[in-house]
Amino acid sequence: MIRVLIVEDDPMVAEINKKYLCSVKGFSCAGAVKNAKEAMGFIKKYKVDLVLLDIFMPGKNGIELLVEIRNKDKSIDAIVISAASDIQSIKSALRLGSVDYLIKPFEFERFNSALMKYKEEFELMNKKGSIAQEELDNQLLRQNKMVVNQRAVLPKGLTQQTLQRVVDTILMDSKEKFSTENLAAQVGVSRVSMRKYLKFLAEIEMVSVEMNYKKTGRPIHTYYINKENTDRIKPYLKATSM
Template sequence: MEHSVLVVDDDFMVARLHSVYVDRTPGFRTAGVAHGAAEAVRQAARLSPDLVLLDLYLPDGPGLEALRRIREVAPRTDFLVVSAAKDTETVRQAQRAGVVNYLIKPFEQAELRARLGHYRAARLALEGTRSADQAHVDRLFPVPGPAQARPRPDALPKGLSAPTASLVEGALRAAGPEGLSASECAAGIGLSRVSARRYLEHFVAADRAGVHLRYGTTGRPERRYTWRS
């Protein structure tokens, strides 16, 4: 499944750069670009994007007001704020408006990629399920405090990061029943093969992924990994 993204930023060069970041992230594509609030609303009504990358400083109105107007014409759209605004009141307003994440400018490509990966993994966690268990819910709403500190059987080993694990999980889910190899996973999300295999084997050890051998005509059999629903 590919997520369509509407990039909203008043700066033409920044919007172009963010579009490149989106298109380089597996499972995402830029569906449109807007440089103002009114244009963003029109584009959202036409495209019904899965996600809006939303700047809060727009020339014809506040970004959060644009968010509310977009919700009226595209109610199933989610929002990820990318803005230089970092005062606490603006952050609180964005949180109350239901944004899925908030990224303060300037940022590196890897930071946006990690947040997109988390968004994709969270949405895929509910695909094909009619009833969510606590594990599904926790992917959408991270558990704070003591519950987060409790040891978990799938806790990441030292040296593995949660954002990269989300990217690998998203790649596994997107691969479906055919699965993927460590080399394919590495190429898809920009990791080394060795690093990709560490994450894949971690998911196998945590019983969140399965692995089987595929035999070719020559050489060693290939290990292929599939996500357990």
């Protein structure tokens, strides 16, 4: 029996997910929690094979919880069930090992399909002894099809070479905050170009931006690095432009 933890802050949605889950043979609901803190507490106490994970929750979001699970080296899989349909959320979840991603609202057939696919993989990977090459090939072929669609892609107009210089400069600078103008001068690109790179880094939450308003003139954009999110840039430094 595959033990599943539901992580969902909406009680009604959690109950629907539990109802769906209990109707699929081979799965049992180990518990339901409302946030990341409760989820980690539950995982420490009880055996969990799979997490049905929402993204939008109070406190840490689902992506941050998935990062914490991976950092703790827990052998737990995840299926994200969320209203978040933006590409960045989907990419982040898949890069962190989510085996599937369901966008709310969804039909039971899609939910059932996700669990059946996971059950097949779970049973294959938990076999005692060895796996036949044909079985492994079939499994890897399915995974490779997903990887093709998950490849990180840079926005149009950005290049890996310049992005690397921008990131290196930010990481090497001892200052806590920096401006577009200063960073552009250090990297050797125009302010217009630098704004594009900083906009992208803000979108993946590697940096955050503050607006400093003066008595006259336009407000100044001041950036600072989110040190806990620096790993988010790694896939894009190996990516291709759109």
